[in-house]
Amino acid sequence: MLITVDRVAKTIAVIGAGKIGSAIIKSLNECCREVRIIATGRRNETLENARSLGAEVTKDNREAVRSADLVILSVKPHHFPVVIKQVGSNAWGGKIVVSVMAGIKLATLESVIPNAEVYRAMTNVNALVRKASTAIATLNSNSEGRLVVEDLFKCLGNVYWVPEEYLDIWTGLVGSGPAFIAEIIDALVLGAVASGMPRDIAYKAILDVLEGTAVLLKNVDSHPAVIRDEVTTPAGTTIRGLMVMEEEGVKSALMKTVEAAYKRSAEIGNEIDLRIRKELNIL
Ligand SMILES: NC(=O)c1ccc[n+]([C@@H]2O[C@H](COP(=O)([O-])OP(=O)(O)OC[C@H]3O[C@@H](n4cnc5c(N)ncnc54)[C@H](OP(=O)(O)O)[C@@H]3O)[C@@H](O)[C@H]2O)c1
Known part of the structure; x- marks a missing residue:
């Protein structure tokens, strides 16, 4: 089941190893033993915690993205513009990029992450015991990346593909x-x-x-x-x-x-998306 992750995504970068990033690192280490995980954070404490879960650690987001086949974006949405500025536009080419950040829309992600295959996922705290229910949306309809992303989130629990318009309802329900x-x-x-x-x-x-x-x-x-x-x-x-x-x-x-x-999820999503589009100068 998880062979696709081991085969295609040999190195996974987790940008922002906080609560949800740590849960992802922990689950990945339990089910994909061949995968190299590089975690980033700003504080030493964040990096120490990620290291204790089996990840390599760095504060250099650009280097982490460059080294990875698959990138998980798990910072808070308002920290995302900084990450984009730190990584620059040349490092994303050919990568699978999965955002678990609430509210940031696929169109916005695609406009600042060039030449990558972009996915948006919404999971829940039950990932800590590998019983999460994760919804994933993408604009890439047919690709091996879909299987890899699906397998990756199967490490955390059940996975459902949904149209992006359902992600706010998913947030309210799940x-x-x-x-x-x-x-x-x-x-x-x-x-x-x-x-x-x-x-x-x-x-x-x-x-x-x-x-x-x-x-x-x-x-x-x-x-x-x-x-x-x-x-x-x-x-x-x-x-x-x-x-x-x-x-x-x-x-x-x-x-x-x-x-x-x-309704609150949709409201927050629109506010955040608008703010990020302004900060990153996306029309
Ligand atoms: N918690 C959940 O149940 C849940 C569920 C689904 C989705 N989400 C989404 O997941 C995202 C993270 O949520 P969370 O609850 O895990 O938040 P969190 O615990 O605050 O984690 C965010 C992490 O991002 C790191 N960070 C911030 N700026 C950074 C930068 N420039 N470079 C590298 N790392 C940076 C922070 O590191 P430092 O602490 O070192 O500053 C922190 O560890 C949010 O977008 C949220 O919407 C959360």
């Missing part, structure tokens, strides 16, 4: 998703505590329920309402709980939660 799920878990645990159960037992139990329900839903491959109805006994416990969820508007609140996160 990028922010772990926070929403964590909040729901906390609320369910507090419900058990209110009913008299110690927190630690309730917490372990609900994590099991969550994991088990996800596996069950994946295996039965039917609408979640089918499982809900199967466990809803007439005049039983579940229907009483479901009535409260309905009265309190839980479903509607969750729908609006994702929609609000999506």
Whole structure:
């Protein structure tokens, strides 16, 4: 599965080895042993951390890009113009370049990264345990680079190709998703505590329920309402709980939660993209 990464991308540069860059380095080292990883950062602490994860390190972004077959851009979006100025325009030729930066559009990336094959990916914090869901978009429809980029993100978890227009919704649903799920878990645990159960037992139990329900839903491959109805006994416990969820508007609140996160992602994306286009003088 990962042979394409080892074969095509013998050297990978991670520009900005922060939280997400480190998660990528860690996963890559676990699943592509033949790959050389060069990580960059500004602070010694960032470089030390990347070194401890098995990467070679440097503060020289231009040299890192020049040495690599594949480049991952994982700085914060507002640091991207500096990286572009540091690397210059001649170093990108023939490389596969993947941005995991939120908001910066493919058209913008392509206009400042000449002669490269450019991809935009959005992953989530679950990459730390190799259970991320990553969406990837590109304007390159047929190339070996697609397979390499797909394999690379498979190291982090599941991969989905999507049109770029879905990336903001992905950010609202999947990028922010772990926070929403964590909040729901906390609320369910507090419900058990209110009913008299110690927190630690309730917490372990609900994590099991969550994991088990996800596996069950994946295996039965039917609408979640089918499982809900199967466990809803007439005049039983579940229907009483479901009535409260309905009265309190839980479903509607969750729908609006994702929609609000999506709208904010689109808003931030437009602001950032506009700012970067101005800073880098792109019309
Ligand atoms: N965190 C997530 O769950 C997540 C998920 C999906 C996408 N993203 C995206 O991933 C990107 C990084 O997010 P993050 O949470 O990982 O941020 P982060 O922890 O702040 O990491 C960014 C890293 O970039 C480095 N950096 C800044 N300027 C640099 C430069 N000129 N040259 C080299 N390195 C430089 C910083 O190094 P120093 O610390 O040494 O200054 C820092 O380690 C963002 O664009 C974000 O939108 C994040």
